[in-house]
Each structure stands twice: as structure tokens, then as C-alpha cells.
Amino acid sequence: METSNQRKQIEQYLIEKAMKDETFRKRLLENPKETIEQESRLKLPDSINIRVLQEDSETVYLVLPRTTDGAQEDELTETELASVAGGADGYSNGCNETYALFCH
Numbered sequence: 001m002e003t004s005n006q007r008k009q010i011e012q013y014l015i016e017k018a019m020k021d022e023t024f025r026k027r028l029l030e031n032p033k034e035t036i037e038q039e040s041r042l043k044l045p046d047s048i049n050i051r052v053l054q055e056d057s058e059t060v061y062l063v064l065p066r067t068t069d070g071a072q073e074d075e076l077t078e079t080e081l082a083s084v085a086g087g088a089d090g091y092s093n094g095c096n097e098t099y100a101l102f103c104h
Contacts (some may be wrong), residue, residue, distance in 0.1 A: 010040075011075070014028065014036070014039070017039075025054075028052050029052050030051040032050040032051065033048070033050045036050060053083060
């Protein structure tokens with residue numbers, strides 16, 4: 001899936017930048033959503049939560065993708081419906097792509 005590949009590329013870029021730039025790493029850990037918005041120059045929807053975790057020598061994180069069980073997760077939000085129908089969602093250009101990268 002193209003969206004999944006794009007998300008992986010964005011994640012890899014953020015990780016590589018954080019490994020090289022300590023100031024960026026601190027910003028990403030302290031305020032990930034704002035930092036990603038500044039870096040991408042996009043406004044992420046308020047409904048998206050982003051958490052950045054840093055492993056240490058005693059902790060390893062395994063991130064599981066969300067499940068699609070249950071009808072509630074398959075329902076579109078009003079914003080998603082508007083974008084599918086061609087309506088504006090109130091965010092900057094390209095945000096629908098960003099929303100899809102982090103949510104689907």
C-alpha cells in the first residue's frame with residue numbers, strides 16, 4: 001500500500017534527523033505533533049494524537065498496528081466524509097494525505 005510506504009519514509013526521516021540533531025530529538029519527544037507539523041509544514045487534524053517514545057538499555061517497544069475489528073472503526077468521521085465527497089476539511093493543502101499516513 002502506497003500510504004503505508006509513505007508513512008514509513010516519513011518515520012525513517014524523523015528518526016534519522018533525531019539521531020543527528022539533539023535539539024530536534026528533544027522537541028520531538030516533548031511535543032511530537034507540533035514538531036512534525038513544523039517539519040512537514042502541514043496542520044494535522046486535532047483528532048490525531050502522536051506519541052514518541054525513546055528506548056533505553058532496559059526497555060524495548062513493540063508497536064502493533066491498529067485493528068479494524070468492530071463497525072465503529074470502519075465508520076468515517078464527518079471530516080473524512082467531507083473529504084471523500086470533495087468538501088473542504090479546513091486544513092492546509094496536503095493534510096488529507098498526512099491524515100491518511102498517520103491514521104489509516
